[in-house]
Amino acid sequence: MALTLAEKVINSHITEGEPVKGNAVALKIDQTLTQDATGTMAYLQFETMGVARVKTERSVAYIDHNTLQSGFENADDHRYIGSVAKKYGIYFSRPGNGICHQVHLERFGKPGKTLIGSDSHTPTGGGIGMLAIGAGGLDVAVAMAGGAYHITYPEIVGVKLTGKLTDWVSAKDVILKILQELSVKGGVGKVIEYFGEGVENLSVPERATITNMGAELGATTSIFPSDEVTRQFLKAQGREEDYIALCADDNAEYSRVLEINLSELEPLAACPHSPDNIKTVSALASMPVNQVCIGSCTNGSLLDLLKVAQILKGKTVHESVDLSIAPGSKQVFNMLAECGALSVLISAGARILECTCGPCIGMGQSPISGGVSLRTFNRNFLGRSGTKDAQVYLVSPETAAASAITGVFTDVRNLEGLGAMPPFEMPEKFAVNDNMITLPASETEAGGVEILRGPNIKPFPSNSPLNDTVTAEVVLKVGDNITTDHIMPAGAKILPLRSNVPAISEFCFTVVDEDFPARAKSARDSENGGGIIVGGGNYGQGSSREHAALAPVFLGIKAVLVKSFARIHRQNLVNNGILPLTFTNENDYEKINQGDVIRLPFAKKEVESGDDITVIVGESEFKVKSDLTPREKDMILAGGLLNMFK
Ligand code: MIC
Ligand code: SF4
Numbered sequence: 001m002a003l004t005l006a007e008k009v010i011n012s013h014i015t016e017g018e019p020v021k022g023n024a025v026a027l028k029i030d031q032t033l034t035q036d037a038t039g040t041m042a043y044l045q046f047e048t049m050g051v052a053r054v055k056t057e058r059s060v061a062y063i064d065h066n067t068l069q070s071g072f073e074n075a076d077d078h079r080y081i082g083s084v085a086k087k088y089g090i091y092f093s094r095p096g097n098g099i100c101h102q103v104h105l106e107r108f109g110k111p112g113k114t115l116i117g118s119d120s121h122t123p124t125g126g127g128i129g130m131l132a133i134g135a136g137g138l139d140v141a142v143a144m145a146g147g148a149y150h151i152t153y154p155e156i157v158g159v160k161l162t163g164k165l166t167d168w169v170s171a172k173d174v175i176l177k178i179l180q181e182l183s184v185k186g187g188v189g190k191v192i193e194y195f196g197e198g199v200e201n202l203s204v205p206e207r208a209t210i211t212n213m214g215a216e217l218g219a220t221t222s223i224f225p226s227d228e229v230t231r232q233f234l235k236a237q238g239r240e241e242d243y244i245a246l247c248a249d250d251n252a253e254y255s256r257v258l259e260i261n262l263s264e265l266e267p268l269a270a271c272p273h274s275p276d277n278i279k280t281v282s283a284l285a286s287m288p289v290n291q292v293c294i295g296s297c298t299n300g301s302l303l304d305l306l307k308v309a310q311i312l313k314g315k316t317v318h319e320s321v322d323l324s325i326a327p328g329s330k331q332v333f334n335m336l337a338e339c340g341a342l343s344v345l346i347s348a349g350a351r352i353l354e355c356t357c358g359p360c361i362g363m364g365q366s367p368i369s370g371g372v373s374l375r376t377f378n379r380n381f382l383g384r385s386g387t388k389d390a391q392v393y394l395v396s397p398e399t400a401a402a403s404a405i406t407g408v409f410t411d412v413r414n415l416e417g418l419g420a421m422p423p424f425e426m427p428e429k430f431a432v433n434d435n436m437i438t439l440p441a442s443e444t445e446a447g448g449v450e451i452l453r454g455p456n457i458k459p460f461p462s463n464s465p466l467n468d469t470v471t472a473e474v475v476l477k478v479g480d481n482i483t484t485d486h487i488m489p490a491g492a493k494i495l496p497l498r499s500n501v502p503a504i505s506e507f508c509f510t511v512v513d514e515d516f517p518a519r520a521k522s523a524r525d526s527e528n529g530g531g532i533i534v535g536g537g538n539y540g541q542g543s544s545r546e547h548a549a550l551a552p553v554f555l556g557i558k559a560v561l562v563k564s565f566a567r568i569h570r571q572n573l574v575n576n577g578i579l580p581l582t583f584t585n586e587n588d589y590e591k592i593n594q595g596d597v598i599r600l601p602f603a604k605k606e607v608e609s610g611d612d613i614t615v616i617v618g619e620s621e622f623k624v625k626s627d628l629t630p631r632e633k634d635m636i637l638a639g640g641l642l643n644m645f646k
Pocket of ligand 2: 065099119121296297298356357360361377378
């Protein structure tokens with residue numbers, strides 16, 4: 001049978017289950033990555049598993065998110081992660097080395113391998129033909145301990161690319177176009193696979209921009225073929241030996257094919273507050289802009305920043321605009337410096353930031369009140385920038401740079417005096433220098449490595465086994481497309497508490513309702529003993545942060561009942577023993593109000609038998625679905641994955 005590329009990689013890694021769409025399958029994981037905002041919890045969980053050394057081919061711990069050190073917390077976490085890495089056989093990418101996804105693509109990713117990372121943009125690795133999937137920290141800990149990663153065998157959607165991008169139109173515009181077509185829930189349960197003659201016209205960093213932001217489709221992952229372009233990229237990174245050629249079979253069948261003619265695309269923007277709220281830049285032209293931020297794991301590559309430098313050359317940032325630029329990695333930063341482009345950026349008036357996530361996760365550079373901020377990032381969820389009433393638009397580096405000069409939304413192709421785009425060739429050799437990657441201790445020395453913990457690092461909360469019946473107050477009712485940035489906001493003030501679940505829980509859902517934590521705690525401490533959250537469609541979209549499940553566990557949330565879930569968040573709930581329920585009949589959503597008490601009189605029996613779950617609210621009684629795989633059932637019954645292990 002002719003196979004798609006995704007099917008080939010998935011099938012060659014299946015350790016359990018039949019390769020049939022919709023089936024639960026277990027995958028062998030070759031590589032893992034963590035970052036520092038999810039890493040502390042993941043390594044605390046890993047430590048409880050009693051494994052002496054990671055069992056993967058390569059595991060890497062990156063420090064890139066929590067790098068603003070306005071207290072001891074983040075620095076202590078970096079030291080803890082560094083010490084765990086040294087002891088357990090994990091490569092450690094020190095602060096200053098770059099954003100996990102950019103560095104992983106440069107230095108570690110390999111076509112045909114599986115990678116899971118405790119960050120939702122791990123699919124960046126799909127740019128070189130990896131099956132790279134974002135997951136919760138606990139799933140990554142299990143993979144490091146040698147366990148499989150469990151997914152539902154996905155539907156494979158094909159995107160056929162034809163043509164070639166025209167001058168100053170960008171890979172970012174490709175993925176924004178796809179978001180417009182498919183929406184932020186269009187990728188749930190799917191892998192997006194690129195093929196067609198247009199593929200060869202895209203460089204690896206361009207492909208990686210597209211697979212990176214496939215996360216915003218809700219897709220399990222996205223993948224490009226590994227071809228001559230991939231080989232050249234790996235060769236230029238000094239690791240041609242990691243190359244293998246990979247593509248779909250000629251007659252491979254996709255569940256659906258979307259065709260994109262690259263030649264016909266124009267600059268696009270995702271408008272507030274969703275990555276699929278797309279307009280053309282020309283439709284927004286002349287709207288005043290207050291801030292421009294360039295960088296992130298989506299658009300922090302050398303190619304991106306060389307284009308930005310070309311546009312900014314000899315110009316000055318408009319007086320009403322604040323421009324900041326964060327290169328994606330030390331390699332990119334260095335090469336910008338060596339070729340003189342860095343000096344172009346500095347001369348134009350850009351505020352150069354260290355090569356980390358920075359403003360993308362609200363670690364600084366919050367815009368002015370009500371300000372319009374153009375960002376080359378991947379998410380513009382409400383409040384994520386740190387300024388709740390800011391209007392964040394997601395654009396390409398080219399659009400961002402042009403608008404930084406004019407002070408208004410600008411279609412770069414109309415920028416005065418810019419002219420045709422010069423050829424931007426990929427370098428034959430990147431400036432490879434892995435001096436900021438600390439190698440783990442040898443097996444014989446590992447025993448003597450001490451784990452260094454700071455006082456902010458508190459144990460993660462554990463859940464209890466499922467009771468026969470559940471009675472809980474509806475402590476919150478929300479609508480569609482709730483993101484993990486609503487559930488567990490990030491930003492410079494809150495991120496340092498990632499290692500302290502009791503403290504960070506005080507911010508749970510506060511973007512939506514400031515009283516939520518207090519209300520949930522009082523329900524937890526009442527005779528009902530817990531709360532329940534009711535929501536709409538695509539609940540939990542966005543990041544992989546396990547804290548969006550850990551804080552609810554701490555606050556006594558027993559179940560979440562919604563119209564539909566985003567993949568990673570649902571898994572994080574199950575991993576931590578919170579019952580994920582979906583409406584059988586979406587109209588039943590209307591029958592529930594905040595403050596109601598919900599009863600699940602046969603919760604345990606129905607979970608065990610796999611039957612629909614009976615719900616009683618006031619006078620109404622109806623059934624909802626739990627859709628748990630056998631393994632998930634065991635987790636829910638035990639009160640989470642770690643309890644199940646014990
Ligand atoms: C994000 O882009 O939202 C983050 C911050 O990288 C998250 C991870 C986190 O919350 O720590 C993600 O994408 O998973
Ligand atoms: Fe970092 Fe932003 Fe990428 Fe998340 S999306 S990994 S915060 S740069």
